[in-house]
Amino acid sequence: MASAGDVHMQDADQPMANGTLPNGPAIKRERDEDDDDMPLGQALRQPAPKKAKVSASPSKDDDDDDDDMPISSSRPKEKPKAAAKRTDNKGDKRKDLKPDKANGARRSPSPSPASSVKANGAARAAPKARATAKPKRVIVKTEADFEPLNCWWEKENLGASKGVKDTTKQWDYLEHHGVIFTPQYEPHGVKIRYDGEPMALPPDAEEVANFWAQQLDGDRVGKEKFRTNFWKAFKSKLPKDHPIKSIDKCDFRPIKQHLDADKERKKNRSKEEKEEEKKQKAAYDAPYQFALVDHIREKIGNFRVEPPGLFMGRGEHPKQGQLKGRIFPEQVTLNLAKDAPVPRIPNDGPPGHAWGDVHHNNTSTWLAWYKDTINGAVKYVFLGAASGFKGMSDFLKYEKARKLKDYIGAIRDDYARKMKSKDQEDRELGTAVYLIDFLALRVGGEKDTEEEADTVGCCSLRKEHITFEDGYKITLDFLGKDSIRYHQTSKIEEIAYHNLKSFCKGKKDDEDIFDIDPARLNKYLKELMPDLSAKVFRTYNASVTLQQQLDKIGEKGVDVSKPDELLSFYNDCNREVAILCNHQRSVPKGHAASMEKAQKKLDELNEDIQEVEDYLEYLRTGKKKKTPKVEKKEEGEKERKPVVKDGMKEDAAKKKLDTLKSQRSKHELTMKMKDDNKAVALSTSKINYMDPRITVAFCKKYEMTIEKVFNKGLRTKFPWAMYSKSDFVF
Structure with a gap:
């Protein structure tokens, strides 16, 4: 999924992304007058007609159709034309790839001028070309370049008129490779100390001891309920005649030290070793990351079963500290098409096991399920957030x-x-x-x-x-x-x-x-x-509140030409929704230090501004005023240089003053947003409650960068919302 970027006026029948549709290649076309009357799927697949080039920076008078255009990933800076690239009338680069009519594959890029000269026998021009020409850029193709597009929002009878999900058939074909299981535990043999003496542990108990050792730096080990539940789990893994009888006499720090040393060793590996491990992991995960849904590849959200560990819970959960058991294939039920092959158990999975059951339920969208060993709750495996389901x-x-x-x-x-x-x-x-x-x-x-x-x-x-x-x-x-x-x-x-x-x-x-x-x-x-149902009210009230708050942009006196003010205004509106829905978070541990650092930068900006103002006053009156500079306070801190250079002219000083004041205004706004939102979780309402089309329409209307309010995950989650027009109202 291509990430969406700057909100520059483009076609509303295109998404807020770089002309890139979910799981598919980039598609560019010119806007046609009859686009609004044309089915979206047909419009997207039309060939681009040839048109005369226009200015890359249209005048204000050309903005009549601006709200019918999508948000592009970014507006690239103009660069000289290259041999293997061409530029359309909006400055967007496109690969010169044409479909092969014979087999539907893509042809290679057209040859460069240098190669054409050589092919025509003009060898005398080749040495000069090789000496001055830049190395040819290699176009790397991925599987995504050839994937079919799952534009599910183009389908008819979506159920939007009723707003009710269709409970009938959800798919005709479903195939996947199952789930990945947690590898078997490999003992390290490190002994704990019991009553001051080294004490060996059997492998099962050693694994549970690892879970406890990993929590020694946290505050959970001091909670009575967490400690009591862990002791029951740990004792159950010890033989009945084992000498360990009390958790109070156990010292798990040797295991903690071993785990920390192992973590540090992995951290200090060479870049090549880390890259090699990353490649091996990616190759192993690849078959499990995707499923075929009606022969379109969709990404799976959670293809790994939950690993064993100590149950944390939220708040004062009565089961915190209990042991989450290892999940085995017999506990997993799969959902597949009848004619789809049943996947094998992973080679490095537990030997001698088989799947618990296989269903062929095409009215459900789950791929697999198993039960949690703590509460017995069903854990489902679903497709990812960007999937059609x-x-x-x-x-x-x-x-x-x-x-x-x-x-x-x-x-x-x-x-x-x-x-x-x-x-x-x-x-x-x-x-x-x-x-x-x-x-x-x-x-x-x-x-x-x-x-x-x-x-x-x-x-x-x-x-x-x-x-x-x-x-x-x-x-x-x-x-x-x-x-x-x-x-x-x-x-x-x-x-x-x-x-x-x-x-x-x-x-x-x-x-x-x-x-x-x-x-x-x-x-x-x-x-x-x-x-x-009652939960619909939260979605409704969150979306209505956001819409009403954004509509007050005129009353708030926001300068829509300033991106920072727009972002601050949007975050204020988002915060109103978060407060309504009680979306709180604990203040980040580093917030105070971060604000202190930001305040120091603000003080420096104020001093720089004062220095330039004093210099301008000197140019006007001839009276020079010494402005004290910030002295070095800590060892290693760089000494600040004066912002006024010797012989600086008045015009340059005024320009510098305007720049510094602009930086100060932007910095103050950033500090205010950071402090205002320190205890509010803005992302929760974006993910679950506020209709994303409201945000997309706002960004299109005021040409605000979508990346400032929707991270990559949200842009991937809501591709259908990127097609919204700027006049969308919830």
């Missing part, structure tokens, strides 16, 4: 959220009526949906706190999680998904405030506020809109 799922998820716009008014009217109902269940349903809609809460559900962390959602809120305050305000304080704390005070509607108070009346702190479960709530929602 995942892309279709994402597309329909956002379409369903868009469809909610047509129902949201009636839904809010209905739950408002229920909040005023005399029936207890209706009041609870109405109030719960109001909280899910207004506060973007997850629906929640019952959990076994002995098996899972005590995380809650709307339906599982307890009296202890809510505090009532004056002015119809409530404070919610609980652990949400992934043990992330939700702690916010919000002003809510008066009727909802009184309902919640009445629901809590007479209940103990550990009792649930609501007597309804998620199934009952989702059933009610489906009565209001087909296939509506």
Whole structure:
């Protein structure tokens, strides 16, 4: 997948990428007047008509069709034309490759002028050409240059009108090589110390001891639950008559030292050794990285089973420290086409094993599954984020959220009526949906706190999680998904405030506020809109919030000609969504040091600006003012040179001053963004909740580089969104 880049106005029927479609070669063409009436697939495969060249930098008057153009990977700088390359009217380089009509393969690049001269017998010109010409660039072809394009978004009947995923046949043919298993453990023989004496361990116990030794630098080894669960796992791998009887007398530091030394040895290997290992790993992984879906190669997301290790969990998980067992082929079930070959167990996998089962379920998109040895949860192997299956799922998820716009008014009217109902269940349903809609809460559900962390959602809120305050305000304080704390005070509607108070009346702190479960709530929602569930509200509210915030660009006085201001504005809008959805993160450990370093650079810029201003004042008045420079404070720190050179003219000094002020403004903006977003996870909403087409349309409209807001993973995940036009509105 080619990465997307600068937002320069190009064809909206092309993606926000360098004319490169998923898993396919670059395609370039000129825009036709009837493109909007032409099927996308037909338009992309039209030959490019010959047209007169135009300026690579169109004037403002030529921007009428700008919003119908895609985001290119980058706008390359103009370079002299080379023999084996040609340049189109927008400055984009293209390989001079033509299809071979006989067999469909690509021909080699056309011969260079030097080779033509030699072929015609003009040998006298060859020596001079060889002496002055640059070495010919070798065009390296990859399998991606010949891959068919999986433009699934061109298909008809996507289900977008209903916003519901088709549960019928998903594929006609499916083939893959299964999964990669964790290699068998190879003992190193390092002894631990028990009560001060060296103590050898059997291989199984030694492997578990490695897992503990790897955690010695962290804070988990100090947690009682983690320590207790590990000891049970470690003791189970020791013979009954083994002298080790207490974890308190065990010293695992010799193993820790061995592992650190081995890690350092690998780190200090030569570049050639690392490259060779990388090549061997890539060659081994290659067959397992892809699957054939209807004879189109798609990348697999997680083709390795989870390795054994200590279970970490999130927050205060009751099973943290338990041993995750090794997965064997008998635990794995595959999904393949009936006429697809059943893959072999990997050669270096556990010998004497076979697959647990093989299914031929073409209504499912999973490739394999196995059960987690800790909680018994099913772990599925799916195609990667850029695959058609995942892309279709994402597309329909956002379409369903868009469809909610047509129902949201009636839904809010209905739950408002229920909040005023005399029936207890209706009041609870109405109030719960109001909280899910207004506060973007997850629906929640019952959990076994002995098996899972005590995380809650709307339906599982307890009296202890809510505090009532004056002015119809409530404070919610609980652990949400992934043990992330939700702690916010919000002003809510008066009727909802009184309902919640009445629901809590007479209940103990550990009792649930609501007597309804998620199934009952989702059933009610489906009565209001087909296939509506509580989680659709989070997608809807996140996308609507982003759209509304971006639409305020005029009110905020953003200078759209400055990329840094655009980026800062977009991040502010993204942060509003993250706060709404409670997407938090811990402040990075190096944040304080990073900010200190940034402040030092800002101080230096201020001093440089002052130096230039004093110099300009001297040129005007003749009075010279000495400006103190930053002295060396630490050993090895370079002494800063003056920015004003001897004999600098006034015009040069003014130009230097403008440059320094521009650098300071940009640096201050960067510092502000870094500090504002230190505890907010902006990426979570981009990946899961905000419709990517909103961001793509914003970038196209204001010619902002897509790479600044969507990393490579997101550009690969949402190829279908790159075709959105600049006037797209959620």
